[in-house]
Each structure stands twice: as structure tokens, then as C-alpha cells.
Amino acid sequence: MTSLPVLPETNSAHPDDEAASRPRKQHLLNVTDDVLGTWLSDRGYPAFRGKQIRRWLYSGRATAFEMMSDLPAKLRGELAESFDVFQASEAHVSTSRDGTEKILVRLADGGEVECVLLRDGDRRSICVSSQVGCAMGCVFCASGLDGVDRNLTRGEILEQMLRLQHRLPAEERLSHIVMMGMGEPLANLPGVLGALDVARNPEGLGISPRRITISTVGLPPAIDKLAATGIPYNLAVSLHAPNDELRSRLVPVNKKIGIEPVLAAADRYFTSSGRRLTFEYVLLGGVNDSESCAHELVRVLRGRSVMMNVIPYNPVEGLPYRTPRKDSIARFRQILEVSGINVMFRQKKGDEIDAACGQLRRNRGSIGKKTDASTP
Numbered sequence: 001m002t003s004l005p006v007l008p009e010t011n012s013a014h015p016d017d018e019a020a021s022r023p024r025k026q027h028l029l030n031v032t033d034d035v036l037g038t039w040l041s042d043r044g045y046p047a048f049r050g051k052q053i054r055r056w057l058y059s060g061r062a063t064a065f066e067m068m069s070d071l072p073a074k075l076r077g078e079l080a081e082s083f084d085v086f087q088a089s090e091a092h093v094s095t096s097r098d099g100t101e102k103i104l105v106r107l108a109d110g111g112e113v114e115c116v117l118l119r120d121g122d123r124r125s126i127c128v129s130s131q132v133g134c135a136m137g138c139v140f141c142a143s144g145l146d147g148v149d150r151n152l153t154r155g156e157i158l159e160q161m162l163r164l165q166h167r168l169p170a171e172e173r174l175s176h177i178v179m180m181g182m183g184e185p186l187a188n189l190p191g192v193l194g195a196l197d198v199a200r201n202p203e204g205l206g207i208s209p210r211r212i213t214i215s216t217v218g219l220p221p222a223i224d225k226l227a228a229t230g231i232p233y234n235l236a237v238s239l240h241a242p243n244d245e246l247r248s249r250l251v252p253v254n255k256k257i258g259i260e261p262v263l264a265a266a267d268r269y270f271t272s273s274g275r276r277l278t279f280e281y282v283l284l285g286g287v288n289d290s291e292s293c294a295h296e297l298v299r300v301l302r303g304r305s306v307m308m309n310v311i312p313y314n315p316v317e318g319l320p321y322r323t324p325r326k327d328s329i330a331r332f333r334q335i336l337e338v339s340g341i342n343v344m345f346r347q348k349k350g351d352e353i354d355a356a357c358g359q360l361r362r363n364r365g366s367i368g369k370k371t372d373a374s375t376p
């Protein structure tokens, strides 16, 4: 779930809105280097052409083959007959006064997801979606209100990253990626890991895995699979409650898992990756913001090296949850800090507009039939 300070709307419909009705070619961003290499050699082109194409995509910010000026015209034509560089369109863009930009991306099949570019000092961070909808059903989240439609492909995840990169001036580059948009990233490991392979590749976006965070409600088998990759991504586990009774109410998938197995998997991830764990806690007024919840949380986290990221709730239209009172937030924070837990309170912003993850899509987009295809 993402909170961001979206204010005025700067543009809306994108000229390539007709993407959904175009004949489908292969999405180039779904094509691995090996497959592209074979495609090139089958047509008699040398392997270095693949390297040139990658450079145009990830450094040259090309959105069409005709922009790839050092490729032979014949090759550009053949590529354009077989592939699309991008297959989605931008159904809506919102921009805040602080430069944060949020895109509602319309996929080739009409599904919609959201992604965000945040500017903070030298940082250029992006928050990217992994699924259309979400099956986890967190009761306070707009993204999960209608369940999950499908997993995004590696190319659809990469396209969000590139569309956000293209919003930066040429002298700026993306510095951080957070997989915390719509969907549960660990329910779509193939798509997410495929996209992140390109994101961290020096010939891709060149972003260190230490600057990439994967956020999850906590699916233990998938956390173990992530650990087995040996790639030191940051892991952020969304806890939202200090006990099973409350967590199962707020994060329904917890009924099948339980807090202890989630914490045990997170501990294993910490042991194997060496990366300090982050726990996320959306603070809901009158629900999980009491002093007793704070004390219980301290007991649950005792002995662990963690960063506790507390996010005062952004109200979502149609949901009965509210922002916590200022004194509750202060007391909650004090109890965690006095207990020696590293705490970061994220500023709540933009609560008068479609600021929380999933709201933009819900309020502006068409939401189709959803299934529970990717439950853990």
C-alpha cells in the first residue's frame, strides 16, 4: 500500500489509449537476452545488436525502434514487425507539488495497475505493481477490494519502471525500487524476479539489489525461495497487528499462515541475506493503534534487528477505517522508541485525493471480474 502526496492532475488520456485494440505482437520487455540473441542470429545479425537494443531500452530511453539510430533500417523494420517496445498506455497521471508522480497504467488487455515516482533529495524511487488487483484482501486497502485478476508479466513490470524513468530529465536516473504497489509480489515470483534481474543488471537499469525492496504480507515458502536466490534484496514484511486474532481480521490470508511462521521465515531471510528486516505497520485509528498493541508489538519483535515502518492510515472511500489521532500516534511511537526499536513514521499525505495504492484505479478505471488465482 502506497501513500503519496498527489495533488493536481496534470494530464489524463494518453495518445496510445488504443493499445488494447491493437494486434498483439510480442512484448519486447518479456523477451530474455537469450531469446533475443537467437531471434537475431536466425536472421543473420551479430550478437552485439542485442547489446545495442538493450542499451537503447534501458539507457537510451527509446520507446520505438525507429529511435534506435545505430541499428540498420532493415533490422529496425523487422523488430517493429515482431515486437512492441511498450504494450500498455498511461490512462491517467497525477502530479504533486513535491514532484511525486503517479501513473495509472492501462495494460494491453485493459487491466489497470498503478506505479509511482517519488523525488526525495537525490533519491529517485519508484513503487511498482506486481499483479492486477490483489488476493491478500487486507481490509483497509483499495487494491484488494475486488480480489486478484492476474499476475503481471516480467515485461509489464519492467514497462512500469521504464515509463517512470522516462519522466526524469536525461541527467537523472532511478536510484531505488520498491515492489509495494498493487498486488503481492511474492505471489508472482517469476514475474517479479525476472523484472528485477533486469533492474539490477548493469546493462539494464543498474540498480543495486541493496536499493531494491520487496514488500510482502509474509508468504513463508516464497520468502524461502527469495532467500535461495542469494540476491540481497531488502525484505519488508507487512505486519499490521501484533497478534493472530487482530492480524487475521486485518490481513485475512494470515488465517492460513499465522504470525509465528511469518516471523520465522523473515528470520531465515535475515540470516541468509544479512539484510536488516523491515516491518510495515499501517496504523488504523481505534483498531491497532492502542498502547497495548504497541507493547505487544515490542514483545513480538524483541531480540530482532528490525526497522519498524509505521504508516498512519490514509482513508479510502467506502472503507470504514480512519486516520489515528495525533496523540495515539505519538504514544505508539514513544512506546516503540523507548523499547529500543528502530522506528520510522512515514508522513501521511494526500488524503483528500486518490492517494492510497489502488484508489486511483478504483475511482477512475474499470475493474473487471476477479478471481483468487494467486493465493499462496
Ligand code: SF4
Binding pocket: 001, 134, 135, 136, 137, 138, 141, 142, 143, 144, 181, 182, 183, 184, 217, 357
Ligand atoms: S497485500 Fe498490499 S496490495 Fe494486497 S491487499 Fe494487502 S495492502 Fe493491498
